[in-house]
Amino acid sequence: MEGKLSSVAKTLKPSPIQQLSYLAERSNAINLAEGFPDFPAPPHIKDAAVSAITSDFNQYRHVQGICDLLADKMKQMHGSDVDPLTDIAICCGQTEVFAATMFAILNPGDEVILFDPCFETYETYILMAGGVPVYVALDPPYWRLDEVKLADALTAKTKALVLNSPHNPTGKVCNMEELQIIAEYCRKNDCIAVTDEVYEHLTYNNKPHISLASLPEMQKRTIITSSLVGWAIGPSCIVLPIRNIHAKVTDSAPAPFQEAALTALTSPPEYYKSLKRDYELKRDFVFKLLEDVGFQVQFLAMGSFFIFAALPETCKLTDVEFVEELIKEAGVVAVPGCGFFHGSSENGNMCRYIRFAFCKGDATLTSAAYKIKRLVDASGQLNVTEVSRIIKKLLNIQGASP
Template sequence: MTQAHKQKISSKASQFTESVIREMTRVALQHNAVNLAQGFPDFPCPPELKQAAYEAIAGDVNQYGITWGDRAFRHALAEKVRWYLGLEIDPERHITVTCGSTEAMAATMLATVDPGDEVIVFEPYYENYGPDAVIASATPRYVSLHPPDWTFDEAELRQAFNNNTKAIIINTPHNPTGKVFSREELTLIAELCQKWDVLVFTDEIYEHILYDGTEHIAMATLPGMEERTVTINSLSKTYSVTGWRVGYILANPELTGAIRRVHDFLTVGAPAPLQRAGVAAMQLPESYYKELAILYQEKRDSLLQILDEVGIPYSIPKGAYYVLADISRFGYKTDVDFVLYLIKEIGVAAVPGSSFFSQPEKASKFIRFCFSKKPETLAVAGDRLLKLQSILQKAT
C-alpha cells in the first residue's frame, strides 16, 4: 500500500516570502552598494546606552530576567510615557517587554485574533503586517492611502469595518510613506473602533522622528481609546540600536495578560542586560529628542535635494526616516527590476515598492530610500545617484 504524500510546508508559510527589505541588504553587500534600503542607522547610539550595557554585563545581568520585562526598565518606561504622552501606565500591569517591535506585533495578534477575524491594514504598509495576520490566521482587509499626501478615503475606511473586524493596525509616523496621521484622521478611526468594538494596534516606533512642526498623536490618548489600544514601540529607531531587539507593548491589564502568555512561549524574554541599558535610554533629557528630530530633518533634506537634482519625484515625509520615490519616468517594467539595476549598476540599494503593497501592480512605480545614515554615506549615495540623470535625459 502506497503511503499518501504529505505536504511538508504549512499553508501559512506558503503565503509569504522572506523579508524583501532584508534581502536588499544582502544584495547590497554582494555588490558593494550604499545601503539606503534597510532602516538602520550607520552611526553610533548614545554613549549613555553603551555604558549602561557594559555595566549590566559586567555586573552579571546575564541570566533570565522577569519574562515580561526587567522591573527597572518597566518603571523607567512608565515615567517616560507619562511625561511624553501624558498616559498613566502601571509598570506592573500594563507593560510587556519583547524582542523588538516585530515580536510585539506578532505576540499581540496571536493573543487577540482568532481564525476568521479581519484586521484592517492601511496600504502601503510595513511588510511584516501581512505575514503577522497570516500567522495569526486572520484575514487582512486593506484600505488604500492615496498619494501625494497619503490620505485615506473616509467612505472606503467605513466600508472596511464590519462584524468580523477584530482590529486595525495604525503605523504613525508611517513606514514607508512618512505620513503622520492627523488628530482628525485618528478621531474618525477612534469613532469607528468604538462603534464596531474594534481593537487598535498602533506601531509608534518613529514617535520622536518628526519634521516641519508635525505633532505625534498617540491613539491611546484619544477619548475612549486607552482601553482598546495596544501601543507598540521599541528602542530601535529612537536610540539607534536596531540590533538590540528590545521592544515593548502598552495595553490594558486584560490584554496584557494574554500578550504576556504568548510572549512567554515565543521568546521567553528580551536580552536582560540590554533592557537594563533601556533604563538609561528612558532617562535621556527632553533635549535629546529635539536634537534627534533636527538631525533627521537635515538628513531628510539632504536626500530630497539629491532626488531633486536627479529628477526623481517623491512624497515629502513628515515623519520616520524614509522617502517613497516615483520611478515611473525610468520606464522599467517592475520596481524590482529597477532596484536590482540601481544596486548592480549605480551602486545604491533601495527597497522595491512591492514590499509594501498587497498587489504588485500598485507598487511598480515606487521604491523606498532610507536616510538614517551618516552625511558621508548620503554624500556617496548622492554622487552615485546623479548617474541616473543621463538615463532620464535619454528617456525624454
C-alpha cells in the first residue's frame, strides 16, 4: 500500500527532536533536547482550565475574548492598531498557524526565504504548500545577518520571508539594524514577512524584543505567528483565509484552554518579569557548565530557552556522534545541530553544534551538570582518553588521536 502514498507524504520524516525526547523517556535520561519545561505550570493558569472544565465550557467556543486581549497587547507593546474582529486568527498552536499561513499565501513555485539555521517545521510546510525554501546563512558565532546574502537570495519568485526572533536554535534576538534591512527588502520587493515570535517575552540582559510589524509600513505586510493557543496577527486579507483553513483542519481550539490562555494573557507584569529572571539564571548556569566542559559558547543566548554551542576543539566527534555518547555515557539527551542547517556550508562546520534546552527545573539542570561533568577531567577540559575511546569505537580505527 505504500505506493498509494502522496509524494509529499513519502518525503516526511519523524521529527528528530521528538524522537530524541522519546529516547530520553525510554532510557530514563535527562531531556535537554525538547523545549518544554519539566516544572509545574503556574497555579492560576491551571486553575482557570480546571474551572472551565468543571463549569462545562466544553463545546465549540468563539475566541473573540482572546482576540480583544491580543489587540490590546499589540497596542501596548508595539504601538500597532489591530482590529480584533478581522486581523487575528486563533488556531491550535504555532505549528498549525504557521502551516495555515503557508497554505494561505503560497502557490506552487513561490519562493520563501529562511534564515539558516532554522527550526525544522518551516521547510516542511513550505514544501507541502508547493513553495520553494531558499536559505540565507547567518554568520556564526553571533549569527549575524549579511545584507549581501539576503539581496542575492531575492528573485522575482520570492513571495515571503520567515523571521524567527527570538531565535530557535541560537537564542539570537534581531537588533534594529537587522530588522530595518529586512523591512527595506520586504518593502522594495513586495514581499510578505511571516514572523515566529513564540519567545517574545523571553529576552535577557535587558535586550528588547522588537516586532518587525512595528517598523514603518510593515504592519500591512507582516503576519505574526505565536504560541499559547496559537495565533496569527496581520492584515485581514490574509488572516481571514488563515481562519478558513483552520476551520477546515481543526475547527476550534479547546474551550477550557482558551480560558487558561485568557488568564495567562492577563497575568500581571511581575509574572513575566519573574519568568525572565528565572530563565536568565538557568541560562547562565548551563552556559557556565558548557564553558567549563570546553564547549565553544562565544554567543550567550539573548532570547528563547536554548543554548547553541559548538563542540570543543579537542573533540573530533560529529554532533550526532557526540549526542549518542552523551546519552550512553552520561544519560543526558541534547539535539545535534545539523538538523537545523539546510543550506550550504557557509555556516562553517554544520556538524559541530549542539542545542541544549535550559527550560528545566533546577534539580534537572543540576543533575545534568553532574552527569556531563563525569566526562570531564580535573583540568576542566573534555577527558581526552574518553574522547579517544569514543572515536575509536565509532570510527573503527586504531590509534585515533583527538
